[in-house]
Amino acid sequence: MNNKNKTFIDKLRSSGLRPTNQRVEISKFLFNRKKTFHFTVEELKNSMNLKRSKKISTATFYNTVHALKSAGHLKEFSLENNTSYYDTNITSHHHFFDNGKVIDIKSDKITFQKLPEAPKGKKIKNVEVVIRLENNN
Amino acid sequence: MNNKNKTFIDKLRSSGLRPTNQRVEISKFLFNRKKTFHFTVEELKNSMNLKRSKKISTATFYNTVHALKSAGHLKEFSLENNTSYYDTNITSHHHFFDNGKVIDIKSDKITFQKLPEAPKGKKIKNVEVVIRLENNN
DNA sequence: ACATACTTTAGAATAATTATAAAGTAGTTA
DNA sequence: TAACTACTTTATAATTATTCTAAAGTATGT
Ligand SMILES: [Mn+2]
Ligand SMILES: [Mn+2]
Ligand SMILES: [Zn+2]
Ligand SMILES: [Zn+2]
Numbered sequence: 001m002n003n004k005n006k007t008f009i010d011k012l013r014s015s016g017l018r019p020t021n022q023r024v025e026i027s028k029f030l031f032n033r034k035k036t037f038h039f040t041v042e043e044l045k046n047s048m049n050l051k052r053s054k055k056i057s058t059a060t061f062y063n064t065v066h067a068l069k070s071a072g073h074l075k076e077f078s079l080e081n082n083t084s085y086y087d088t089n090i091t092s093h094h095h096f097f098d099n100g101k102v103i104d105i106k107s108d109k110i111t112f113q114k115l116p117e118a119p120k121g122k123k124i125k126n127v128e129v130v131i132r133l134e135n136n137n
Numbered sequence: 138m139n140n141k142n143k144t145f146i147d148k149l150r151s152s153g154l155r156p157t158n159q160r161v162e163i164s165k166f167l168f169n170r171k172k173t174f175h176f177t178v179e180e181l182k183n184s185m186n187l188k189r190s191k192k193i194s195t196a197t198f199y200n201t202v203h204a205l206k207s208a209g210h211l212k213e214f215s216l217e218n219n220t221s222y223y224d225t226n227i228t229s230h231h232h233f234f235d236n237g238k239v240i241d242i243k244s245d246k247i248t249f250q251k252l253p254e255a256p257k258g259k260k261i262k263n264v265e266v267v268i269r270l271e272n273n274n
Numbered sequence: 275a276c277a278t279a280c281t282t283t284a285g286a287a288t289a290a291t292t293a294t295a296a297a298g299t300a301g302t303t304a
Numbered sequence: 305t306a307a308c309t310a311c312t313t314t315a316t317a318a319t320t321a322t323t324c325t326a327a328a329g330t331a332t333g334t
Contacts, residue, residue, distance in 0.1 A: 060281085122270040133260065290322100
Protein backbone atom coordinates (compact mmCIF):
# COMPACT_ATOMS: atom_id res chain seq x y z
CA MET A 1 0.00 0.00 0.00
CA ASN A 2 1.54 3.26 -1.14
CA ASN A 3 1.40 6.60 0.54
CA LYS A 4 -1.53 7.75 -1.50
CA ASN A 5 -3.78 4.91 -0.43
CA LYS A 6 -3.13 5.96 3.10
CA THR A 7 -5.17 9.14 2.83
CA PHE A 8 -8.16 7.21 1.46
CA ILE A 9 -7.86 4.75 4.27
CA ASP A 10 -7.52 7.51 6.82
CA LYS A 11 -10.77 9.06 5.66
CA LEU A 12 -12.47 5.71 6.19
CA ARG A 13 -10.92 5.12 9.59
CA SER A 14 -11.78 8.61 10.77
CA SER A 15 -15.35 7.87 9.68
CA GLY A 16 -15.42 4.81 11.93
CA LEU A 17 -15.17 2.39 9.02
CA ARG A 18 -12.73 -0.46 8.55
CA PRO A 19 -10.96 -0.14 5.22
CA THR A 20 -12.50 -3.05 3.36
CA ASN A 21 -11.87 -3.47 -0.37
CA GLN A 22 -15.21 -2.00 -1.32
CA ARG A 23 -14.78 1.02 0.91
CA VAL A 24 -11.23 1.72 -0.19
CA GLU A 25 -12.31 1.64 -3.81
CA ILE A 26 -15.14 4.02 -3.12
CA SER A 27 -12.87 6.34 -1.18
CA LYS A 28 -10.30 6.32 -3.97
CA PHE A 29 -12.92 6.94 -6.59
CA LEU A 30 -14.22 9.91 -4.64
CA PHE A 31 -11.04 11.53 -3.46
CA ASN A 32 -8.35 10.51 -5.96
CA ARG A 33 -8.99 13.42 -8.31
CA LYS A 34 -7.80 16.98 -8.73
CA LYS A 35 -11.16 18.65 -9.20
CA THR A 36 -14.17 18.75 -6.93
CA PHE A 37 -16.61 15.93 -7.54
CA HIS A 38 -20.35 16.53 -7.23
CA PHE A 39 -22.46 13.38 -7.35
CA THR A 40 -25.54 11.48 -6.28
CA VAL A 41 -25.23 8.04 -4.73
CA GLU A 42 -26.89 6.51 -7.78
CA GLU A 43 -24.41 8.20 -10.12
CA LEU A 44 -21.51 7.03 -7.99
CA LYS A 45 -22.84 3.49 -7.91
CA ASN A 46 -23.48 3.33 -11.64
CA SER A 47 -20.16 4.76 -12.69
CA MET A 48 -18.18 2.54 -10.35
CA ASN A 49 -20.13 -0.64 -11.01
CA LEU A 50 -20.07 -0.19 -14.79
CA LYS A 51 -16.42 -1.22 -14.85
CA ARG A 52 -16.67 -4.02 -12.32
CA SER A 53 -17.56 -7.66 -12.72
CA LYS A 54 -18.32 -8.05 -9.00
CA LYS A 55 -20.68 -5.16 -8.23
CA ILE A 56 -20.66 -3.27 -4.95
CA SER A 57 -24.12 -3.22 -3.41
CA THR A 58 -26.35 -0.19 -3.14
CA ALA A 59 -26.37 -0.45 0.65
CA THR A 60 -22.58 -0.27 0.78
CA PHE A 61 -22.57 2.87 -1.33
CA TYR A 62 -25.16 4.54 0.86
CA ASN A 63 -23.50 3.44 4.08
CA THR A 64 -20.06 4.56 3.00
CA VAL A 65 -21.21 7.91 1.68
CA HIS A 66 -23.22 8.57 4.83
CA ALA A 67 -20.32 7.72 7.11
CA LEU A 68 -17.94 9.91 5.11
CA LYS A 69 -20.47 12.70 5.24
CA SER A 70 -21.02 12.38 8.99
CA ALA A 71 -17.27 12.53 9.54
CA GLY A 72 -17.09 15.69 7.47
CA HIS A 73 -15.27 14.27 4.44
CA LEU A 74 -18.23 15.01 2.18
CA LYS A 75 -20.79 17.79 2.13
CA GLU A 76 -24.43 17.28 1.17
CA PHE A 77 -26.43 19.69 -0.92
CA SER A 78 -29.61 19.77 -2.96
CA LEU A 79 -30.76 20.74 -6.40
CA GLU A 80 -34.43 21.16 -7.22
CA ASN A 81 -35.04 17.45 -7.74
CA ASN A 82 -35.53 15.53 -4.54
CA THR A 83 -32.16 13.77 -4.67
CA SER A 84 -29.21 14.28 -2.38
CA TYR A 85 -25.99 15.47 -3.95
CA TYR A 86 -22.60 15.20 -2.34
CA ASP A 87 -19.58 17.42 -2.77
CA THR A 88 -15.97 16.39 -2.21
CA ASN A 89 -15.17 20.04 -1.55
CA ILE A 90 -15.96 20.33 2.13
CA THR A 91 -14.89 23.94 2.51
CA SER A 92 -17.57 26.62 2.58
CA HIS A 93 -17.89 27.68 -1.05
CA HIS A 94 -20.34 28.75 -3.72
CA HIS A 95 -21.81 27.22 -6.87
CA PHE A 96 -22.96 27.92 -10.35
CA PHE A 97 -26.05 25.83 -11.19
CA ASP A 98 -26.36 25.41 -14.93
CA ASN A 99 -29.20 23.07 -15.89
CA GLY A 100 -28.29 20.31 -13.49
CA LYS A 101 -24.55 20.92 -13.90
CA VAL A 102 -22.79 22.15 -10.75
CA ILE A 103 -19.58 24.18 -10.79
CA ASP A 104 -17.61 25.31 -7.77
CA ILE A 105 -16.93 28.95 -7.07
CA LYS A 106 -14.10 29.53 -4.63
CA SER A 107 -15.12 31.31 -1.50
CA ASP A 108 -12.97 34.37 -2.20
CA LYS A 109 -14.61 34.97 -5.59
CA ILE A 110 -17.66 36.38 -3.83
CA THR A 111 -17.59 39.04 -1.15
CA PHE A 112 -20.42 40.88 0.51
CA GLN A 113 -21.07 44.55 1.00
CA LYS A 114 -24.04 44.01 3.26
CA LEU A 115 -25.30 40.97 5.15
CA PRO A 116 -28.19 40.69 7.60
CA GLU A 117 -27.73 39.94 11.29
CA ALA A 118 -28.68 36.52 12.57
CA PRO A 119 -32.00 36.50 14.48
CA LYS A 120 -31.51 36.74 18.25
CA GLY A 121 -30.29 33.58 19.91
CA LYS A 122 -28.83 32.44 16.62
CA LYS A 123 -25.56 32.83 14.89
CA ILE A 124 -24.44 32.42 11.31
CA LYS A 125 -22.92 29.01 10.54
CA ASN A 126 -22.13 29.76 6.90
CA VAL A 127 -23.18 31.80 3.93
CA GLU A 128 -23.39 30.10 0.57
CA VAL A 129 -24.37 31.51 -2.77
CA VAL A 130 -25.94 29.84 -5.76
CA ILE A 131 -25.62 31.62 -9.08
CA ARG A 132 -28.10 30.19 -11.52
CA LEU A 133 -27.02 30.36 -15.15
CA GLU A 134 -28.86 30.39 -18.44
CA ASN A 135 -27.70 30.48 -22.04
CA ASN A 136 -26.94 33.79 -23.70
CA ASN A 137 -29.65 35.26 -25.98
CA MET B 138 -67.47 36.21 -5.36
CA ASN B 139 -65.67 39.20 -3.93
CA ASN B 140 -62.73 41.07 -5.32
CA LYS B 141 -60.26 39.09 -3.30
CA ASN B 142 -61.32 35.72 -4.70
CA LYS B 143 -60.63 37.13 -8.12
CA THR B 144 -56.87 37.18 -7.63
CA PHE B 145 -56.86 33.53 -6.54
CA ILE B 146 -58.91 32.62 -9.55
CA ASP B 147 -56.68 34.66 -11.83
CA LYS B 148 -53.65 32.74 -10.66
CA LEU B 149 -55.42 29.51 -11.54
CA ARG B 150 -56.59 30.74 -14.91
CA SER B 151 -53.17 32.05 -15.82
CA SER B 152 -51.83 28.61 -14.92
CA GLY B 153 -54.18 27.03 -17.41
CA LEU B 154 -56.49 25.66 -14.72
CA ARG B 155 -60.24 26.05 -14.44
CA PRO B 156 -61.16 27.45 -11.05
CA THR B 157 -62.79 24.42 -9.50
CA ASN B 158 -63.74 24.41 -5.82
CA GLN B 159 -60.70 22.40 -4.85
CA ARG B 160 -58.32 24.60 -6.75
CA VAL B 161 -59.79 27.84 -5.50
CA GLU B 162 -59.46 26.62 -1.93
CA ILE B 163 -55.86 25.65 -2.50
CA SER B 164 -55.10 28.96 -4.15
CA LYS B 165 -56.73 30.87 -1.29
CA PHE B 166 -54.88 28.83 1.27
CA LEU B 167 -51.58 29.57 -0.43
CA PHE B 168 -51.96 33.20 -1.36
CA ASN B 169 -54.44 34.64 1.12
CA ARG B 170 -51.81 35.55 3.71
CA LYS B 171 -49.57 38.46 4.51
CA LYS B 172 -46.32 36.57 4.99
CA THR B 173 -44.42 34.33 2.63
CA PHE B 174 -45.42 30.68 2.90
CA HIS B 175 -42.80 27.95 2.52
CA PHE B 176 -44.25 24.44 2.29
CA THR B 177 -44.04 20.92 0.97
CA VAL B 178 -46.98 19.38 -0.87
CA GLU B 179 -47.49 16.92 1.98
CA GLU B 180 -47.62 19.73 4.53
CA LEU B 181 -50.07 21.65 2.39
CA LYS B 182 -52.25 18.59 1.95
CA ASN B 183 -52.24 17.69 5.63
CA SER B 184 -52.98 21.14 6.91
CA MET B 185 -55.80 21.74 4.45
CA ASN B 186 -57.38 18.30 4.76
CA LEU B 187 -57.24 18.32 8.55
CA LYS B 188 -60.16 20.77 8.64
CA ARG B 189 -62.19 19.20 5.86
CA SER B 190 -64.73 16.40 5.89
CA LYS B 191 -64.41 15.85 2.14
CA LYS B 192 -60.66 15.56 1.55
CA ILE B 193 -58.93 16.90 -1.53
CA SER B 194 -56.87 14.16 -3.17
CA THR B 195 -53.09 14.01 -3.23
CA ALA B 196 -53.08 14.16 -7.03
CA THR B 197 -55.02 17.41 -7.02
CA PHE B 198 -52.55 18.98 -4.63
CA TYR B 199 -49.58 17.93 -6.75
CA ASN B 200 -51.25 18.95 -10.00
CA THR B 201 -52.30 22.34 -8.72
CA VAL B 202 -48.96 23.16 -7.14
CA HIS B 203 -47.11 22.10 -10.28
CA ALA B 204 -49.30 24.20 -12.52
CA LEU B 205 -48.96 27.24 -10.26
CA LYS B 206 -45.23 26.72 -10.23
CA SER B 207 -44.97 26.37 -14.01
CA ALA B 208 -46.91 29.58 -14.42
CA GLY B 209 -44.52 31.34 -12.07
CA HIS B 210 -46.88 31.81 -9.13
CA LEU B 211 -44.74 29.59 -6.91
CA LYS B 212 -41.02 29.01 -6.71
CA GLU B 213 -39.46 25.64 -5.93
CA PHE B 214 -36.46 25.12 -3.72
CA SER B 215 -34.77 22.34 -1.79
CA LEU B 216 -33.44 21.67 1.65
CA GLU B 217 -31.10 18.78 2.33
CA ASN B 218 -33.87 16.19 2.58
CA ASN B 219 -35.04 14.96 -0.80
CA THR B 220 -38.37 16.80 -0.67
CA SER B 221 -39.47 19.72 -2.79
CA TYR B 222 -40.36 22.93 -1.04
CA TYR B 223 -42.39 25.72 -2.54
CA ASP B 224 -42.27 29.42 -1.82
CA THR B 225 -45.10 31.90 -2.34
CA ASN B 226 -42.51 34.64 -2.65
CA ILE B 227 -41.63 34.44 -6.32
CA THR B 228 -39.23 37.36 -6.33
CA SER B 229 -35.52 36.64 -6.27
CA HIS B 230 -34.65 36.68 -2.59
CA HIS B 231 -32.52 35.01 0.06
CA HIS B 232 -33.11 32.68 2.99
CA PHE B 233 -32.06 31.83 6.47
CA PHE B 234 -32.10 28.04 6.97
CA ASP B 235 -32.44 27.23 10.64
CA ASN B 236 -32.83 23.49 11.28
CA GLY B 237 -35.53 22.94 8.71
CA LYS B 238 -37.13 26.35 9.33
CA VAL B 239 -36.94 28.74 6.38
CA ILE B 240 -37.06 32.52 6.72
CA ASP B 241 -37.09 35.03 3.89
CA ILE B 242 -34.43 37.67 3.54
CA LYS B 243 -35.42 40.55 1.29
CA SER B 244 -33.21 40.93 -1.71
CA ASP B 245 -31.94 44.36 -0.68
CA LYS B 246 -30.67 43.05 2.69
CA ILE B 247 -27.71 41.46 0.93
CA THR B 248 -25.44 43.23 -1.51
CA PHE B 249 -22.24 42.04 -3.15
CA GLN B 250 -18.82 43.60 -3.35
CA LYS B 251 -17.49 41.05 -5.77
CA LEU B 252 -19.25 38.48 -7.97
CA PRO B 253 -17.75 36.14 -10.57
CA GLU B 254 -18.47 36.41 -14.28
CA ALA B 255 -20.69 33.82 -15.88
CA PRO B 256 -18.77 31.23 -17.95
CA LYS B 257 -18.68 32.11 -21.65
CA GLY B 258 -21.90 31.48 -23.52
CA LYS B 259 -23.82 31.78 -20.27
CA LYS B 260 -25.39 34.57 -18.35
CA ILE B 261 -26.52 34.96 -14.78
CA LYS B 262 -30.21 34.26 -14.23
CA ASN B 263 -30.20 35.02 -10.52
CA VAL B 264 -28.05 35.03 -7.43
CA GLU B 265 -29.50 33.62 -4.25
CA VAL B 266 -27.94 33.30 -0.85
CA VAL B 267 -28.58 30.80 1.91
CA ILE B 268 -27.44 31.79 5.39
CA ARG B 269 -27.36 28.73 7.58
CA LEU B 270 -27.99 29.42 11.27
CA GLU B 271 -27.08 27.64 14.46
CA ASN B 272 -27.83 28.34 18.11
CA ASN B 273 -25.60 30.66 20.08
CA ASN B 274 -22.99 29.02 22.37
C1' DA C 275 -9.89 -23.62 15.42
C1' DC C 276 -13.37 -20.66 17.95
C1' DA C 277 -15.54 -16.67 19.37
C1' DT C 278 -16.72 -12.15 18.44
C1' DA C 279 -17.44 -8.08 16.01
C1' DC C 280 -17.91 -5.95 11.96
C1' DT C 281 -19.39 -6.10 6.86
C1' DT C 282 -21.70 -7.06 2.62
C1' DT C 283 -25.55 -8.03 0.24
C1' DA C 284 -30.24 -9.15 -1.59
C1' DG C 285 -34.36 -8.01 -0.90
C1' DA C 286 -38.18 -5.82 1.74
C1' DA C 287 -39.98 -1.51 3.39
C1' DT C 288 -40.80 3.49 3.23
C1' DA C 289 -41.47 8.17 1.51
C1' DA C 290 -42.13 11.41 -2.08
C1' DT C 291 -43.75 11.76 -6.38
C1' DT C 292 -45.83 10.64 -10.84
C1' DA C 293 -48.87 7.92 -13.85
C1' DT C 294 -53.27 5.64 -15.02
C1' DA C 295 -57.79 5.15 -15.83
C1' DA C 296 -62.47 5.29 -14.31
C1' DA C 297 -66.12 8.25 -12.70
C1' DG C 298 -67.59 13.11 -12.06
C1' DT C 299 -68.43 17.99 -13.55
C1' DA C 300 -68.94 21.82 -16.45
C1' DG C 301 -69.42 24.40 -20.79
C1' DT C 302 -71.24 24.24 -25.45
C1' DT C 303 -74.27 23.06 -28.91
C1' DA C 304 -78.35 21.46 -31.03
C1' DT D 305 -82.87 20.64 -21.95
C1' DA D 306 -80.38 16.69 -23.91
C1' DA D 307 -76.31 15.31 -25.85
C1' DC D 308 -71.55 16.08 -26.63
C1' DT D 309 -67.16 17.27 -25.35
C1' DA D 310 -63.38 18.61 -22.75
C1' DC D 311 -61.59 19.01 -18.51
C1' DT D 312 -61.22 17.34 -13.53
C1' DT D 313 -61.02 14.51 -9.46
C1' DT D 314 -59.89 10.59 -7.29
C1' DA D 315 -58.35 5.97 -5.89
C1' DT D 316 -54.94 3.27 -6.85
C1' DA D 317 -50.78 1.53 -9.08
C1' DA D 318 -46.13 2.51 -10.42
C1' DT D 319 -41.66 4.68 -9.89
C1' DT D 320 -37.58 6.58 -7.63
C1' DA D 321 -34.56 7.52 -4.01
C1' DT D 322 -33.51 5.91 0.19
C1' DT D 323 -33.43 3.13 4.42
C1' DC D 324 -34.05 -1.18 6.88
C1' DT D 325 -33.44 -6.15 7.85
C1' DA D 326 -31.54 -10.28 8.32
C1' DA D 327 -28.70 -13.80 6.58
C1' DA D 328 -24.20 -15.04 4.95
C1' DG D 329 -19.33 -13.50 4.65
C1' DT D 330 -14.86 -11.69 6.51
C1' DA D 331 -11.44 -10.33 9.73
C1' DT D 332 -9.28 -10.32 14.19
C1' DG D 333 -8.02 -11.91 18.70
C1' DT D 334 -7.47 -15.95 21.71
MN1 LIG E 1 -38.60 11.66 -4.98
MN1 LIG F 1 -36.72 10.19 -0.91
ZN1 LIG G 1 -18.97 22.30 -4.62
ZN1 LIG H 1 -38.67 32.50 0.47
